[in-house]
Amino acid sequence: MVSRLNIIKSHFSFLPHPNALDNFREAKINTSLLQNEYYKPNPEIIYMFIDLIKGNPLFDLNGNLEKPREVQRELIIRQLLFLYPKFYAKFDLSSMINRGHFGLAMSAFDLGLSGRYSVHAILYMETLEFLGTDKHKPLMERSLLLKDYGSFSMTEIGHGSNVAALETTAIYNHSTHEFIINSPTPTSTKYLVGGMANTSTMTVVFAQLIIENVKHGIHAFVIRVRDINHNPVKGVIIGDCGAKAGLNGIDNGFIAFNNLRVPYDSLLDRMSHISPEGKFKSHFKSNEKRFGIMLSGLIGGRTGILGNSELNLRHALTIAIRYGAIRLQFGGDKEQAIITYPTHKYRLMPLLAKCFAARMSFRLIIRLYLERKEEVKANPEGFKVAEMHGLSSVFKYINCKYSQEGIQTCREACGGHGYSAYSNLSRLRCNNDAHYTWDGDNxxxxxxxxxxxxxxxxxxxxxxxxxxxxxxxxxxxxxxxxxxxxxxxxxxxxxxxxxxxxxxxxxxxxxxxxxxxxxxxxxxxxxxxxxxxxxxxxxxxxxxxxxxxxxxxxxxxxxxxxxxxxxxxxxxxxxxxxxxxxxxxxxxxxxxxxxxxxxxxxxxxxxxxxxxxxALPDHVLGSVLGCSDGRVYERYMEEVERAPGCYGKPSWVHLIEEMKKAI
Amino acid sequence: MVSRLNIIKSHFSFLPHPNALDNFREAKINTSLLQNEYYKPNPEIIYMFIDLIKGNPLFDLNGNLEKPREVQRELIIRQLLFLYPKFYAKFDLSSMINRGHFGLAMSAFDLGLSGRYSVHAILYMETLEFLGTDKHKPLMERSLLLKDYGSFSMTEIGHGSNVAALETTAIYNHSTHEFIINSPTPTSTKYLVGGMANTSTMTVVFAQLIIENVKHGIHAFVIRVRDINHNPVKGVIIGDCGAKAGLNGIDNGFIAFNNLRVPYDSLLDRMSHISPEGKFKSHFKSNEKRFGIMLSGLIGGRTGILGNSELNLRHALTIAIRYGAIRLQFGGDKEQAIITYPTHKYRLMPLLAKCFAARMSFRLIIRLYLERKEEVKANPEGFKVAEMHGLSSVFKYINCKYSQEGIQTCREACGGHGYSAYSNLSRLRCNNDAHYTWDGDNxxxxxxxxxxxxxxxxxxxxxxxxxxxxxxxxxxxxxxxxxxxxxxxxxxxxxxxxxxxxxxxxxxxxxxxxxxxxxxxxxxxxxxxxxxxxxxxxxxxxxxxxxxxxxxxxxxxxxxxxxxxxxxxxxxxxxxxxxxxxxxxxxxxxxxxxxxxxxxxxxxxxxxxxxxxxALPDHVLGSVLGCSDGRVYERYMEEVERAPGCYGKPSWVHLIEEMKKAI
Known part of the structure; x- marks a missing residue:
């Protein structure tokens, strides 16, 4: 077998050649300046990430491509275990914006990795921060140290966008100062909760608060879902939502409540509370309005989506543009790079322009958030919050559309090789697709x-x-x-x-x-x-x-x-x-x-x-077609030969004999 | 564990209810008439397929969803072994149109299954039929009996659409009456050949014919690639192209030639041959023109794509329209089915119209083919062939665009549940995507x-x-x-x-x-x-x-x-x-x-x-969201619970403990 591989290796050895991409590198652009400007704000987090994962076998996208769901999930926990202490030591991760940039850096490599982290560090922690009060601060501290791993139980199997109609109930029992949480119908099961299937020990659950048979609208409760042995606590049923279109490294799960009793302090009570007499008190009279305001402060996830979708589109363009400069086709004796054809330029260049625009809208929201984060807490009904919310809502729609359509076009522009998993284009498409519905249907x-x-x-x-x-x-x-x-x-x-x-x-x-x-x-x-x-x-x-x-x-x-x-x-x-x-x-x-x-x-x-x-470096991009040295076919063959079972017979080869006798 | 599952089962038992889809079934449509008309021509093949696979555990899409690539491929061979003798006994599969309809019936269930069959039964056999002569008829017979399993080695790693520039050479040696086939460069390796990695015993290879140092253009040669022990024959290197965006049940492989010697009769010689004196003879003077004509007769694959892409879009619409009628959202006290909202109708109804149009263009090409199949052989330069070719070319572009964009829209219209693998939407998207480049880049x-x-x-x-x-x-x-x-x-x-x-x-x-x-x-x-x-x-x-x-x-x-x-x-x-x-x-x-x-x-x-x-029946559609009885959430939970590891801890649960001590 060794000799066979050697023959093959020599057969497929592509001659050393100059980087064919250099033929397309004559534009007067100061690339390091442009990079610095484009990567703002906070490029140091992404640079640290790039350096840390380089040459690290734990971060081998193509090598782990075909591993089963359970292994993908294990791998991500191992990656987090490797990364988290290093970033924790270097950056103040008690700042949501830093946690967000850390998440985005990971997204550049794998949206599954960052998603796994972000449900805890953004969705769970931001909810505690925005809706909780001083008494919830110890939970923030535990989260930061990963003593707790949180998730965000909002969506139910029967309710997504219409969150005001969630069916889960939290009935207040004044005599015990407890809430009793229930999933009163099968459609009220909390569903597709990121991190719930395997990882979460804590969650914030959104439920209809009921006091003395009166509904007071949806409120958030922080609860423990698994005990010290990582078994579901009494009163909850937890399961795995199974295979998805992508992001199978994220353990989306479901949780149903059966008379789960939680103490009064579970209620995240910054906007409403229950008086010592057992009466509901809130700054806001209307349940619907209060709930809208509760959600208006949770913008970390959406901001991440703006950044992630731009990143996915940028990756796809890196792949399609570089491959377009390497791939020769037609043109008679001297074949021409496909990117020199007008139809190809027309397919890709408008997308490059959209990518820049998507980056700008992401940066604008970050800037507004930094300017206004105090105001979001102090005056959530104010105009500045509404403005930021209006902008981020439409940007999410636009960036997702640009990126999903753009990735598809890039995949098509790479022809048959764009269909190879090693192009990374299908992974980008499948992962990016989740953005359409995450954080609200566009x-x-x-x-x-x-x-x-x-x-x-x-x-x-x-x-x-x-x-x-x-x-x-x-x-x-x-x-x-x-x-x-x-x-x-x-x-x-x-x-x-x-x-x-x-x-x-x-x-x-x-x-x-x-x-x-x-x-x-x-x-x-x-x-x-x-x-x-x-x-x-x-x-x-x-x-x-x-x-x-x-x-x-x-x-x-x-x-x-x-x-x-x-x-x-x-x-x-x-x-x-x-x-x-x-x-x-x-x-x-x-x-x-x-x-x-x-x-x-x-x-x-x-x-x-x-x-x-x-572009991000080759080892972050993970695409054989998009490599910066232009040695597309060589890297492609390397990955193909590295994949399981490239040479030799399959285990079921006897079926071929059966086939010959089938008739 | 059993008792736990029982508790869960009772918890998730959705009450019996009338079929909520019935609320939307008031239109005056004779469904059996419409079905008969829509399914034409040849509905009996699809009906037989539907009956045969019903309740057969070999045809369990969701149950096999996460099986590794090698197992997917085994499964498809087992499915073929089950199906082929039955269809062979009932239909005359020596007719390409019947083989095509058989392929399309399988596509309704799995494009991987039909693709695995079609490279042999359409691409390989049609090439033998169209470009071969009487002496190749025994090979047709062997193919029909599955004694040989063929493939279609045209595309090279460096050349796709520009097939006239293929680099593989077939040098004629007059003294031995042999051709010597070579892959002279790494970019000339035949690539992404369906069925090559594991299955093929035979292939048609397209190579530049060279006689006495004169190039005579691309010709097709039928050659054996694996011996009786299913080892690659001397002179070829065969490998697996690895993971793809979808269709991982098709064993796309590569093949490179190293002085492979094949007898004169390997040349498919209907359009050109070599005289006993060793001189090149052809009906067509221009190499380019001859090659165009050689390809013009190979329309089985394209016709299949027209049908398959319509089928994929129809599936996606079945899922999105039914789910849209079941899914309730907003509307105050009495929530409304999302399909009653103008935005939702606007998303889906134009796609339904496109689906009908796509079906019509597929049927037109079938009709033209049946009318003109003799003419294609007798007068390949004729106007009627050019007309059919012009139409099928643009229909491929249109149908693929309708279906790929349509599937994406349907997936988005299904919200978060559209991202579940059990919706089947992502599988449809990934599989359908191959059509963009198969049979020529659109x-x-x-x-x-x-x-x-x-x-x-x-x-x-x-x-x-x-x-x-x-x-x-x-x-x-x-x-x-x-x-x-x-x-x-x-x-x-x-x-x-x-x-x-x-x-x-x-x-x-x-x-x-x-x-x-x-x-x-x-x-x-x-x-x-x-x-x-x-x-x-x-x-x-x-x-x-x-x-x-x-x-x-x-x-x-x-x-x-x-x-x-x-x-x-x-x-x-x-x-x-x-x-x-x-x-x-x-x-x-x-x-x-x-x-x-x-x-x-x-x-x-x-x-x-x-x-x-x-629509095709539920067991062919394979989507929990698109079931005809409207019991969406119930079927969804059934699949989720059936998937591996729904309840219980993952094997890597100890890493959660490590995480708690990470800082």
């Missing part, structure tokens, strides 16, 4: 942004000044579509302002036209083509503005680099306009189309260099 | 249709009559967009005719405007927004016409049923127009948008009933 969530916008618009229509500086399109006017205007950044922003303005008017007209007394019916019937488009046009406008600011800043630091990324900005706006129906004439459409092709052409000239700057 | 393949159309157009512009009846848009004129016209089937077809006409003019203008002497450059730069759109508008026009014929036919048989499907037809056209830029005014766009919403509303009223008619 198609429901976007309506939160619509509500925010409508409030602003109505306020403006009443003659008041516009409150949010992001809602900048109220008085926008039409910009002429000419080749010249489409080349001017400010005019491009102006067109996006007009687009949002256009949808605003369309929405208002629609809302007024529906002659139904029930506002719910009016709302339901004004989503498609109206409120949805308004929200998206708003989100994309804000992202484009942020990207333009990034370009200006970059230009100040290095004009050449800034100029290249300015082209990316222009392509971003053009890509949006290309698919639009906002009253463009046939001729205007053609001008836009031509410009998209032209800008795709220009961006393609610097695409490999841009990817060099923003 | 983005390259669509250009074959463009070439066909351009030839027709140029011919017409020269004053000749239009040859193809499908190219019906030459003299189409604009149709006014009014609510009334959008309700008239003939006017809708007229608008699609005009759309193709519009793109024809746009293309011609573009081609004339590019001032470059190199026709390749002109071609390359006229794809995006031009030739591609022309081809798509042509394909969708033909599909819409076929669908309208289907509706007319149905109306004759049952007016009520026909009327319901006529709405589906209207929605299909409207869905296309909604995204279009063919000079519509702002107002016209709004009329179309409103009509799409309105028609989605109407189709949604009968959607569950339509799905009842066209």
């Amino acid at each position: 198609d429901v969530l976007i309506q939160q942004c619509s509500r925010f916008l409508l409030k602003n618009i109505m306020n403006f229509f009443k003659g008041n000044a516009v409150q949010s500086k992001y809602v900048s399109f109220m008085t926008a006017s039409n910009v002429e579509i000419t080749a010249e205007n489409l080349d001017c950044p400010k005019k491009l922003i102006g067109i996006l302002e007009y687009r949002a303005h256009y949808y605003m008017n369309k929405c208002v007209a629609k809302l007024q036209s529906i002659a139904n007394p029930d506002p719910k019916v009016v709302w339901m019937n004004s989503q498609v083509h109206h409120m949805n488009n308004l929200s998206i046009s708003f989100g994309e406008l804000v992202a484009a503005k942020e990207l333009l600011e990034f370009v200006y800043d970059l230009k100040n630091k290095c004009l050449d680099t800034g100029n290249e990324i300015e082209k990316v900005f222009k392509l971003y706006v053009l890509t949006i306009l290309e698919k639009e129906h906002i009253g463009f004439s046939d001729n205007e459409h053609r001008i836009i189309e031509d410009k998209v092709i032209y800008m795709s052409e220009l961006v393609a000239k610097s695409a490999v260099k841009i990817i060099d700057a923003i | 983005d390259v393949l669509i250009q074959q249709c463009s070439r066909f159309l351009l030839k027709n157009i140029m011919n017409f512009f020269k004053g000749n009559a239009v040859q193809s009846k499908y190219v019906s848009f030459m003299t189409a004129s604009n149709v006014e967009i009014t609510a009334e016209n959008l309700d008239c089937p003939k006017k809708l077809i007229g608008i699609l005719e005009y759309r193709a006409h519009y793109y024809m003019n746009k293309c011609v203008a573009k081609l004339q405007s590019i001032a470059n002497p190199d026709p390749k450059v002109v071609w390359m730069n006229s794809q995006v927004h031009h030739m591609n759109n022309l081809s798509i508008s042509f394909g969708e026009l033909v599909a819409a016409k076929e669908l309208l014929e289907f509706v007319y036919d149905l109306k004759n048989k049952c007016l009520d049923t026909g009327n319901e499907i006529e709405k589906v037809f209207k929605l299909y056209v409207l869905t296309i127009l909604e995204k279009e830029h063919i000079g519509f005014s702002d107002n016209e766009h709004r009329i179309i948008e409103d009509k799409v919403i309105y028609m989605s509303e109407l189709v949604a009223k009968s959607a569950v009933k339509i799905i009842d008619a066209i």
Whole structure:
């Protein structure tokens, strides 16, 4: 066998060659500057992660690809055990933002790893922090030391987005100062709870608080779910939700409650509490409103999703753009790299532009969070929280859409090899896909942004000044579509302002036209083509503005680099306009189309260099097609030969003989 | 443990309830009639398959979901061993169309199973049949009896779509009457060959024929790759391509040749042969042209893809529509099924319309093949073959796009539960994805249709009559967009005719405007927004016409049923127009948008009933969310509890203790 492998090795030894990617590295881009700027804020956490996992066999994506679910989960715990003490020693992980950056660094390698950590460190801990009071601080401390491992039991098998209708009950017993938690129906089983199946010792459970037969709305309770021997505590049934579309390293589980008794202090009581007389007390009268406010502070998960989805798209583009520069096809005697074909540039370059925009919206939310985190606690009903919530809601919708569609396009752009598991594209697609529903279904969530916008618009229509500086399109006017205007950044922003303005008017007209007394019916019937488009046009406008600011800043630091990324900005706006129906004439459409092709052409000239700057290193990327040295086929063969059973016969080879005798 | 499970079982026992899907089954549709009509042609093969696998533990999708790659492959061979003799006894499998229908029946259950069979029964056998001569007939017979198991070695690791540039060589040695087959470079290794890694005993290999140092273009050779002990024959290296995005039950492998000597009769010599004097003889002078003609007859695989992709989309819609009728969310005290919301109808109903269109294009190609199969052999350069090739090329592009995007939308429409493996949606997405590149990359393949159309157009512009009846848009004129016209089937077809006409003019203008002497450059730069759109508008026009014929036919048989499907037809056209830029005014766009919403509303009223008619039975569908009795959560819990390790601790539970001591 050894000799056989040797023959094969020599057969497949690809001759040493210069890095073919170098042919595409002539753009004037200062890659280290661009990297520094792009990786902000907090690049040191990702750099430390990159260094730590390099050459470490515990972090071997392709080598562990086909391991069973149980082993994937074990591996992730081992990875966490390796990483956590090192990051804990170096960074203040009592800060949620640091925990978030640590999670994002892990996401760059494996969303399963970061997800496993984030349900504890973001979802569980943020809930304790935001909804708990001083008496819950020791639990925070235990969490930070991993003495407790928490999870987030909100979704039920029968209820997802409509969290206000959760069925789990927490009945207060004043005589014992306890709550009795129950899953009164099969549909009330808490479901797909990350970390529940195997890991959690603690959870926050969202349940309908009932005092003396009166419902007081959904509240959060922190409870222990497993005892010291890691057995489920009496009164709970815990199980594993089994195989998923991806992220099988995350142990999503279900939990059902059967008269679980928990002490009064389980209630996370910052927003409501029960008086010594057994009376319900709350700052907020309306149960629905209180619950909305309770959720409004939990933005760590969503912010992570904005970052993760950009990261997944960036990975996919790293793979498709590098492979496109290496893969030769057609062109007669001297075959041409597929990235030199107009159709290929048109497929990939608009996605690169979207990737930059997605990064900017993520950074904006981080910045707003840092500016406003005190306000979120002190004045959760305030305008600044609503603004941040509106923005993050639509950004989640946009970033997920960009990334999922983008990964699919990148996979297609890599042809048959894109279907190999070692391309990593299918893993990215399967993992990224979870973002659609995590933290709220996108198609429901976007309506939160619509509500925010409508409030602003109505306020403006009443003659008041516009409150949010992001809602900048109220008085926008039409910009002429000419080749010249489409080349001017400010005019491009102006067109996006007009687009949002256009949808605003369309929405208002629609809302007024529906002659139904029930506002719910009016709302339901004004989503498609109206409120949805308004929200998206708003989100994309804000992202484009942020990207333009990034370009200006970059230009100040290095004009050449800034100029290249300015082209990316222009392509971003053009890509949006290309698919639009906002009253463009046939001729205007053609001008836009031509410009998209032209800008795709220009961006393609610097695409490999841009990817060099923003890509993560090969050992983090984990794709044979996207390696930075361009030795695609060699690395591909290495992985294929390393996989189990590459050479030799399968255990069931006798069935081939049976087949010959089948007829 | 037993008692624990019993407690759990009783806890999760969902009360008996009437089938909640019945609330959505009021439409006047004769489901058995619609099923008969939709399943044509050859429904008896699929019915036999459905019956045979029912209750058979060998066909348990969810039970085998997480088995390793090697076991998946074993399972498929066992399934084939079970099925093949039964179908062989009942149907004449020497007919390719019957083999194709058998393959499609298996696809309904698992694309891995049908793929494993089809590389042998379609790709290998069709090549023997189409390119071989009488002396190859014994090989056909052996294949039919499964004495040989063949594969199709065309793609190389370095060459996919550009098959004319394949590097594998077959050097003729006149003195021994042999060919010597070699993989002269690492990039020439035959790659991702279905069935090669474990199963194949034979293959057809496509190689550059060289006689006395003169290249005569790519030819096909039938060769033995494994000996009687199932070891690779001397002169070949065979390996496994490892893990893929999906279809891991298909053993895609690689094969490299090292001076493999094969006898003269290996050459499939219907189109070229070598004279007794050692001279190359061929009906076709140009190597490129001959190769194109060689490939033009191999349409079995593509036809299968048209059918499979429709099937995958139909499955996804079955799941999403039924789940949408069961899943309740929002709506106050009495929660509403999500399918009653306008946004949800708008997501799913246009896809249902596309599914019908995809089915029609598949059936059209089957019909054309049956009519023309003699002509394909006798006159492969003829117009009728070119027409069929043009149509099948664009249909592959369209059907794959409809299905892949549609499956993704269905998955999103199922929320978090759509991410469960037991929904079957991710399996459908991963499997269907292979179609993009199988049988030629879609983005390259669509250009074959463009070439066909351009030839027709140029011919017409020269004053000749239009040859193809499908190219019906030459003299189409604009149709006014009014609510009334959008309700008239003939006017809708007229608008699609005009759309193709519009793109024809746009293309011609573009081609004339590019001032470059190199026709390749002109071609390359006229794809995006031009030739591609022309081809798509042509394909969708033909599909819409076929669908309208289907509706007319149905109306004759049952007016009520026909009327319901006529709405589906209207929605299909409207869905296309909604995204279009063919000079519509702002107002016209709004009329179309409103009509799409309105028609989605109407189709949604009968959607569950339509799905009842066209869906495959639950045991073939394999989705807990799509079950026909509406007991979604119950079946979901059953699968989750049946999966390995639902209850109890994982083997690595000690690591949880380590974690508590990590800091």
